[in-house]
Amino acid sequence: MTAHADFGLIGLGTMGAMLSLNMADNGFRVAVHNRTTSRIATFMDEAGELASRFVPCDTLEAFVAALKPPRNIILMVPAGAPVDDPIEALRPLLDSNDLIIDAGNANFHDTVRRANKAEQDGLPFLGIGVSGGAEGARFGPAIMGGGLKAAWDRVAPMLSAIAAQYEGQPCATWMGQDGAGHFVKTVHNGIEYADMQLIAETYGIMRDGLDLSSSACAEIFTAWNEGALQSYLIEISGKVANSVDPATGQPMLDVILDSAGQKGTGRWTAIEAQMLGAPVTVIEAAVAARNLSAGKSLRQEGERLFTPAERSLPTDTTLNTDDLRDALIAGKILCYAQGFDLLEKASDDRSWNLPMPDIAKTWREGCIIRSSMLNDMATALEAKPANLIFAPYFADLVSRTLPALRKVVVTAAGAAIPVPAMAAALTYFDTITQSRGTANMIQGQRDFFGAHGFQRTDQEGTDFHGPWLNQHLK
Structure with a gap:
């Protein structure tokens, strides 16, 4: 298969399908794959006049071969193991500079773990939050990126092109390292x-x-x-x-x-x-x-x-x-x-x-x-x-x-x-908006039963105790 697709996308559920159509609308050629391969044919039938901009791939090997190097692959699959599984299956097929982008609703702790593993292995990885539902994915979502800045910069032109626009400015921003994008989402x-x-x-x-x-x-x-x-x-x-x-x-x-x-x-x-x-x-x-x-x-x-x-x-x-x-x-x-x-x-x-x-x-x-x-x-x-x-x-x-x-x-x-x-x-x-609250009572209670100490309003220090402490010790 000739490598001529600009981006690859795995996961043709509602959000993945809509994001793929958005990318095609913006002039990108997209290789698509889905774990349940029958969904690929259905998607191609539904793509209508945009179908010519997609490269349907029944296997991961064909999917990887269809992508121009360095490859950029977007995962639009449910959070958890459904993200880890394709990453594990893809990595042996990819080169060291091929980028995997998790664009699902991941828990940011998982994104941190995946980003750290990718960095240890010298491989690029991004976790991006995509908001806007199906309509946003199709016509322009808000995109919140997390991961290495160099990896973000590499795909920022595409992400900016498919993102929503506010007065001509794309609603796509790099938020910070590893799980920052998914946390903001x-x-x-x-x-x-x-x-x-x-x-x-x-x-x-x-x-x-x-x-x-x-x-x-x-x-x-x-x-x-x-x-x-x-x-x-x-x-x-x-x-x-x-x-x-x-x-x-x-x-x-x-x-x-x-x-x-x-x-x-x-x-x-x-x-x-x-x-x-x-x-x-x-x-x-x-x-x-x-x-x-x-x-x-x-x-x-x-x-x-x-x-x-x-x-x-x-x-x-x-x-x-x-x-x-x-x-x-x-x-x-x-x-x-x-x-x-x-x-x-x-x-x-x-x-x-x-x-x-x-x-x-x-x-x-x-x-x-x-x-x-x-x-x-x-x-x-x-x-x-x-x-x-x-x-x-x-x-x-x-x-x-x-x-x-x-x-x-x-x-x-x-x-x-x-x-x-x-x-x-x-x-x-x-x-x-209340400068003096009631936590002084809580601090008194904590010190009474646990000798946790407290701060005073009239002296410096953090480890004062009330008179009840000595009474307990007698």
Whole structure:
């Protein structure tokens, strides 16, 4: 077989197929392979007029032979062993300067391991996060790269060509060494979980508290998408709320079971945040909410047993949709502030030197959490504020919208309408803006039962003890 393909791609599931078509659309010739070879023929049939830009390969040997050296191979397969297996099978067939790129939803710890192994063997390897779903993969995703800078530079022209564009700038950025790209993608997904949960809670108040129909909610979301909340998630929320089930004629939202699925990346975000001591309480609340949503039968039994108060706002309530809009703005900013704080802590811990403004810029188009707010976040992060909400622009915006968030959380709690992510955002704000908290009691307790010591407010040092210690020893 003549080696004439510019890139190779293994894994023709939805994301791999769409990314392959994107590459072909941008003038690249692509060799394709899939473990289940029948999928290759199906893909070629579906490729239509782009089929001539693909080289279908039933075996790895034919696949490698079809690629121009030095070879560049993209893996679009599920995380875990499905990534390790083709790497192990490919390496004996490749030259020392052939590059393997894992573009799946990998756990960044696996990417670190694979990158270290490749570096020890003197072989190039990249782990890149690709966000935007099937539509993004097909027409331009956000791409977050990790690995050796030289390897990134080698394929950056192609990745920039297939990435989403924001005002002519590609949303494709090298984030740092080894697993940096996949870590940034993980945090992106954690923020995605939280953003979606905040929107769902807002919908819940409109539906249960204000007794608004799905079509009325759709109108509100659509109007909000013209203002500060302009984003992909608000846009599609309006479309979802406005859709009608063809089978029953009912609003789609009324026939969708309230049990949310998840692939696990939000959970990974929460786990890594705990390991790094980074408070991502809004993301954690969103993950917990999805877990609770899965327990439908448990929630049904709970409702039967406790017969909670009617979930509607009092008739004399002053809560309105403007309050909900502002509360959502405040919650969104606080969620992103937590996400960027986690990225900073991971960057320090791993010596990645993550480019915070560039991360925000990369997320402006192509990815699921793209929004107009990210442009302002990129500008704010240039000044390296201690926290995103301390940047002047966002400090002002949070100050103006925080009263609405407080009003919504208090009102929803009084009406037995759960708003875990909004409540977490509010509590986070109240905590980081209170100079004297209550952890002195915790330190006293720890010293009392474990002699762990504490710092004093009036003396230097870290190993003071209370009078109870001597009483224990007598």
